[in-house]
Amino acid sequence: MKIIKRACLFALPLLLTACGTIPTYNSNGTQVQETNNTVPVSGEQSKPEPKAKPKPALVDDTAQAPAAVLSLMKRAEKQVNSGDNRAAIASLERAIRIAPRYPETYFRLGERYFYQGNYKQARSLAEKSITLGADWLLRRQAESLIERAAAYL
Numbered sequence: 001m002k003i004i005k006r007a008c009l010f011a012l013p014l015l016l017t018a019c020g021t022i023p024t025y026n027s028n029g030t031q032v033q034e035t036n037n038t039v040p041v042s043g044e045q046s047k048p049e050p051k052a053k054p055k056p057a058l059v060d061d062t063a064q065a066p067a068a069v070l071s072l073m074k075r076a077e078k079q080v081n082s083g084d085n086r087a088a089i090a091s092l093e094r095a096i097r098i099a100p101r102y103p104e105t106y107f108r109l110g111e112r113y114f115y116q117g118n119y120k121q122a123r124s125l126a127e128k129s130i131t132l133g134a135d136w137l138l139r140r141q142a143e144s145l146i147e148r149a150a151a152y153l
Helices: 002-019 067-081 085-098 103-116 119-131 136-152
Strands: none
Touching: 067 085, 067 103, 085 103, 103 119, 103 136, 119 136
């Protein structure tokens, strides 16, 4: 019986401190972090707590190209310069299979289809590059390609 009383006396303060804090919620329904409302002991100055740095996103909005994709894009550029548009298309399609969320590859492939005369496919690929989060320069280039392709449709 004494053991039970001692266990209760030990557990009671733990339970009371756990019940002493009430979580607060904002209008979104998400829990708001509590601030430290302790009063410093006389003679001590309270130091402001360093603010936590925001955590970086686990995944970027746009994917980064792996080295293999960059290599395939360089190869496609060389193939275009040598006049081999079909080989360039094959290289760019392979790059898309490796990194399907890299917007520049879709734009470059769209350019190849445009110069091949497949305007519908060129427009579709340029739109895809925009939806994948192209930066402002790539976005402008893709919009230009969409306009040029639409003129032929």
